[in-house]
Amino acid sequence: MTDDALTLRDVRGPSALGGSVRRSLELLYLIAVTEFKRTYFGTALGYLWSLCRPLLLFAVLLVVFTHIVRLGKQVPHYPELLLLNIVLFGFFQEATMTAVGSVLSQESIVRKTQFPRIVIPLAVVLTSVFNLMFNLVVVVVFLLGSEIWPRWTWLGMIPVLGALFVFTAAVSMILSALYPRFRDIGIIWAVAATALLYGTPVLFPLQHATGTLNRVLASNPLAPLFELTRRWVIQPDAPVQHSAFDIAVPLALYALICGLAVWVFNREAPRIAEAL
């Protein structure tokens, strides 16, 4: 028997983080991988189904914005931009919507084992990351087909995707932590996420919105990420808004939401098993 087996350590109950980092990371990875395999390779058409959704949405929106609204005609490489944006926003939407009920759907382990609670929403986000990676391969093929060739600025997507991941994780943490106490948050978020699709420069670049709408869109923490994506991947000479407002407000909101996520999750985690 080692000394470790006889050294008394304080037990303080469940927490958001806590415990060994290695175990948390291993759990995170395993839960995400198994969930990904189950969701995307468990059915006959598997991954193809999950690809259908963004592609169909893309097809519909492309028709709407090039033939009906005709806004798309004014944007260079509009189809490529639209597809990339839909895939990126689809990741945010899918991850956050799944995360809402994630703690509840993992009730069996939350109520019966001890592990850092933050693993649950993060695993959901990681599962969506895997899906995003596959979808981005499809997007790259589409870009190459449209004669948009890789360039050094594509590396800029690494921090952009990182920032998108962090923000998605933060929103997922808030939603999953609040859901056991507010069961209608799932419905509210479904509506809010759809509204956010139009409140983010996904369907058209920020510069095409004017007046108040421009201010609203520009203050969205996701806006700079989409604007940078456009410039770095699709159109290097695209104009990017960079007034003090366009940088400070979304950045402040981004930081605020991330901070809120840590605070809310830390606060709820110790007693989340009791609220289920």
Added chain:
Amino acid sequence: MSVDHRQVTNTIERPRPELVDGPVVIEVRDIAKEFLIPDQRLDTFKERVTHPMAKRGGRRLRALRGVSFDVHQGEFFGIVGRNGSGKSTLLKIMASIYRADGGHLRMAGRLAPFIELGVGFNPELTSRENVVLNGVLMGLTRQEARRRLDAVLDFAELRDFVDLKLKNYSSGMMVRLAFAVMVQADADVMLIDEVLAVGDASFAQKCVDVFRERRNAGKTVVLVTHDMATVQSFCDRAMLLEDGELKYLGDPEETALRYYRMNFGGRGDHDQPQDVPDVNARLIDAWLENPAGERVDNIEQGDPIGFNVIFEARHDLVNPVFGFHFQTADGVQVFGFTQHLDVPDSEADVLREGQRVHLHGTIENRLLPGRYVVRAMISRNRAFGDLALHVLRLIEFVVYGTEPGAGTVSVDTDIEATIEDAP
């Protein structure tokens, strides 16, 4: 009916009071926990908005009120109490699933961080994936968990089914896998909640095997249970909780007695037959056999009933009489019989503590198709009122066949119907 009266290997593990002198591995001091039972559950935003004045209050349930105790290294420690006494809450606090409101708790060694078997098993995954996931949940690295996969599968005897999804497993296979995972996790401290309450007889038996193995391996086990037989068989010490307070801590035998007194003490309705708890004797096994000697749950109409019961004495039973009543599912007695111990005249008619008795033989089967229940009693000292054990539902079985009739039994008849000439 013959009685097989023999000394069997002692399966009741003796308490090891000397362990109390060993190092403390779980130190619980003044642990308190309160739950708020809301008068009105407001768990949506809509309700919060539409009932802004609704009180957030409710009844406070004090689940634990300052419980303190130590568990020492290698101890098998039982926690018993009635439903709602706080025992599961206490275990969940020890397992870091709930957070205590007051007091403090310290632990040593690697804790198996789960309190039930098969926690986190996902029916959509194969047993290979489940074993690795469960291993990591229990604190192994992925490499370690994969390395132990073979050992787990061998222990569970499920090597051929490694890539089968768990939803296609039988319940028995699932149980074997869950146990194998638990044993292979090899934690220093295990906290287990009520495992014997779920599952079938084979599950319970496997539980017992694992308990014995853990106990002999010198592992510390804290077990929450309703089953006094387990407490008496395995625990070195046991603790009785009532309404969140510690009522007794010490000898498992005494804990079991106090638990029974608490449960059965206050009742006066003697008209209704009641189970007599297994303080003096306990049921080890009871089963029926078909004429081929195979264990069966149901008997074909007309086939003799192969009858087998094994009891074990927890204390010396003087002049024991074993009685069995066969009843219909509605409680109507059909027939019954009694049996004494089969001992030579020169020997005392006593079943000694720890000895087992196996009652076995065949019973003529005149029962009509239907559902039946066997009730068992052990009385002692040649007095029918002095029950050592009373099992209301020893065996339940169905007699199946294609010749139903009136009543509950068929009897041989020799009746002729002849036409008489008119007078």
